[in-house]
Amino acid sequence: xxxxxxxxxxxxxxxxxTDQIIPAEHLVYSLSDPxxxxxxxxxxxxxxxxxxxxxxxxxxxxxxxxASNSEYNIIIGGANxxxxxxxEHAPFALNIAGAEAIIAESYARIFYRNCVDGGFLIPxxxxxxxxxxxxxGDELEIDLNENTLKNxxxxxxxxxxxxxxxxxxxxxxxxxxxxxxxxxxx
Amino acid sequence: MGMTITEKILAKSAKKSEVEPGxxxxxxxxxxxxxxxxxxxxxxxWKREFGSNAKIWSKDKLVIFPDHxxxxxxxxxxxxxxxxxxxxxxxxxxxxxxxxxxRYKGVxxxxxxxxxYNIPGTVLFxxxxxxxxxxxxxxxSTGVGNTDAxxxxxxxxxxxxxxxxxxxxxxxxxxxxxxAKDLILQVLGDITTDGGTYRALEFDGSAVFSxxxxxxxxxxxxAIEAGAMNGIIAADKVIENYxxxxxxKSYDLFTSxxxxxxxxxxxxxxxxxxxxxxxxxxxxxLDTVRNVQGTKLTKxxxxxxxxxxxxxxxxxxxxxxxxxxxVPTFIVPASxxxxxxxxxxxxxxxxxxxxFENAGCVIAQSSCAACLGGPMDTVGRAQDGxxxxxxxxxxxxxxxxxxxxxxxxxxxxxxASSALTGVITDPRxxx
Numbered sequence: 001x002x003x004x005x006x007x008x009x010x011x012x013x014x015x016x017x018t019d020q021i022i023p024a025e026h027l028v029y030s031l032s033d034p035x036x037x038x039x040x041x042x043x044x045x046x047x048x049x050x051x052x053x054x055x056x057x058x059x060x061x062x063x064x065x066x067a068s069n070s071e072y073n074i075i076i077g078g079a080n081x082x083x084x085x086x087x088e089h090a091p092f093a094l095n096i097a098g099a100e101a102i103i104a105e106s107y108a109r110i111f112y113r114n115c116v117d118g119g120f121l122i123p124x125x126x127x128x129x130x131x132x133x134x135x136x137g138d139e140l141e142i143d144l145n146e147n148t149l150k151n152x153x154x155x156x157x158x159x160x161x162x163x164x165x166x167x168x169x170x171x172x173x174x175x176x177x178x179x180x181x182x183x184x185x186x
Numbered sequence: 187m188g189m190t191i192t193e194k195i196l197a198k199s200a201k202k203s204e205v206e207p208g209x210x211x212x213x214x215x216x217x218x219x220x221x222x223x224x225x226x227x228x229x230x231x232w233k234r235e236f237g238s239n240a241k242i243w244s245k246d247k248l249v250i251f252p253d254h255x256x257x258x259x260x261x262x263x264x265x266x267x268x269x270x271x272x273x274x275x276x277x278x279x280x281x282x283x284x285x286x287x288x289r290y291k292g293v294x295x296x297x298x299x300x301x302x303y304n305i306p307g308t309v310l311f312x313x314x315x316x317x318x319x320x321x322x323x324x325x326x327s328t329g330v331g332n333t334d335a336x337x338x339x340x341x342x343x344x345x346x347x348x349x350x351x352x353x354x355x356x357x358x359x360x361x362x363x364x365x366a367k368d369l370i371l372q373v374l375g376d377i378t379t380d381g382g383t384y385r386a387l388e389f390d391g392s393a394v395f396s397x398x399x400x401x402x403x404x405x406x407x408x409a410i411e412a413g414a415m416n417g418i419i420a421a422d423k424v425i426e427n428y429x430x431x432x433x434x435k436s437y438d439l440f441t442s443x444x445x446x447x448x449x450x451x452x453x454x455x456x457x458x459x460x461x462x463x464x465x466x467x468x469x470x471x472l473d474t475v476r477n478v479q480g481t482k483l484t485k486x487x488x489x490x491x492x493x494x495x496x497x498x499x500x501x502x503x504x505x506x507x508x509x510x511x512x513v514p515t516f517i518v519p520a521s522x523x524x525x526x527x528x529x530x531x532x533x534x535x536x537x538x539x540x541x542f543e544n545a546g547c548v549i550a551q552s553s554c555a556a557c558l559g560g561p562m563d564t565v566g567r568a569q570d571g572x573x574x575x576x577x578x579x580x581x582x583x584x585x586x587x588x589x590x591x592x593x594x595x596x597x598x599x600x601x602a603s604s605a606l607t608g609v610i611t612d613p614r615x616x617x
Binding site: 019025032047079080084088089091107108110114117176179184185 | 265330558559
């Protein structure tokens with residue numbers, strides 16, 4: 001597992017639900033066909049109301065034009081990120097778009113499980129609100145050994161909550177690899 | 187130390203004498219349910235991970251209901267149903283309910299109950315967040331994603347963190363202007379959309395046990411709207427009788443111990459509650475119907491696993507009987523069984539179906555339909571700028587279609603009375 005994730009922030013508000021992450025009308029595409037699944041990247045975060053996309057400025061698209069990947073690879077959310085439906089298409093879409101990690105105060109349970117068990121993104125929690133301190137486009141660095149986040153735009157560093165019980169699954173890659181390593185499946 | 191119902195069921199499933207909140211345990215799953223949106227990717231992951239000789243852990247425990255995107259011309263949606271059909275054929279699955287046959291059932295959570303898969307004391311996982319609905323049967327039920335569902339499909343097992351339980355006690359006699367929807371909207375307003383995260387919501391009290399099975403499912407269905415892992419109600423005689431009529435499986439009746447530990451207990455006197463709405467754009471944006479009375483509407487919608495059960499249509503039918511709707515009003519029975527009941531159930535000798543037709547409603551075929559927007563040709567889908575009142579479960583931006591629409595969530599009584607006036611209307615104005 002990469003121990004350092006560097007990249008640019010895309011900042012969102014509280015209660016970003018799965019319909020905002022990937023609107024339901026797009027849930028028809030194949031997730032296993034590499035070409036067709038790019039549609040999920042293209043439509044990632046397309047359900048976020050315009051003024052709430054790319055805070056604090058707003059009206060910043062996560063995906064530009066016809067692209068299926070984003071120039072932003074670290075999502076900064078608030079409370080209750082990923083609430084709503086169970087659709088795994090949500091973390092999948094963010095992954096296809098190139099996102100590697102999310103940092104939020106809290107997550108909805110199913111979204112969090114999907115991130116970890118599917119190996120799509122690393123969902124870090126913070127005890128403090130960061131979506132009013134970090135701006136979309138800020139250059140960030142996550143240190144997975146130290147559980148810290150550094151914002152090069154401001155020079156500030158933040159402590160991230162250790163991944164705890166789910167770290168072995170994240171390190172294995174997904175729940176299947178974890179189960180194989182632990183003799184639970186062949 | 188005493189245990190809650192949820193803790194007892196999880197302990198049994200994990201083959202442990204006791205568990206406590208925070209324990210990470212491996213559960214043995216009794217039933218896995220999936221549908222046309224999450225089934226195909228679940229099957230894809232299962233094949234990828236378990237190889238060409240992949241075996242379903244227990245074919246009789248896998249239940250598949252196509253229900254989401256059924257009556258659409260969308261080619262990819264139709265392809266997803268075809269993937270399920272092929273899979274069911276390849277593996278000779280008995281519990282597949284195909285579209286276009288008389289086995290088609292409609293919305294999975296209601297069909298699970300009707301077809302006898304909800305068994306008190308058991309553990310049910312589904313690749314749908316509203317799988318928590320089945321908790322009305324005194325069982326543990328919760329939603330997971332495709333990866334977890336695929337893992338269960340191959341192993342019959344899954345890890346879970348034992349949740350703390352919040353208890354909601356509803357006492358008093360239910361007034362005729364309230365339904366279970368008003369109660370759960372009140373809960374959501376009180377604890378918000380993340381108040382139940384990683385927690386169980388247990389519903390208790392005389393008012394809860396006075397509710398029909400349909401109405402109990404409205405309570406547990408929306409536990410996920412508080413972010414909860416599961417909603418649960420102890421199974422009583424009403425549930426036992428319902429289950430016995432549909433299944434010969436053995437069941438275990440659990441209740442929370444006197445000394446069980448609850449994270450918090452909330453108590454309500456239902457006679458003091460008001461008809462409620464969740465205003466745009468969140469299920470916890472609680473208000474009384476009175477406070478938003480007069481809000482102009484473009485559409486009324488009665489349907490979904492939350493608000494498309496027979497009891498919901500009986501409530502609506504009482505108000506729509508002999509009257510005409512003032513705005514387009516959609517009636518979407520959750521299941522084909524509910525649709526049949528609309529023809530059988532009567533008020534003053536007139537069938538519910540006839541009442542809705544006479545009132546000028548559009549009656550659609552059973553499916554999830556516009557509850558989650560869906561493909562562009564979905565019946566009742568929210569268009570730009572619409573203001574809708576609906577018996578469904580979510581009103582996040584864009585949930586019912588256009589993100590420029592506004593959706594109010596309310597009881598079938600409130601939606602029906604609003605349909606008669608074209609503006610949001612308190613059902614007490616008609617009762």
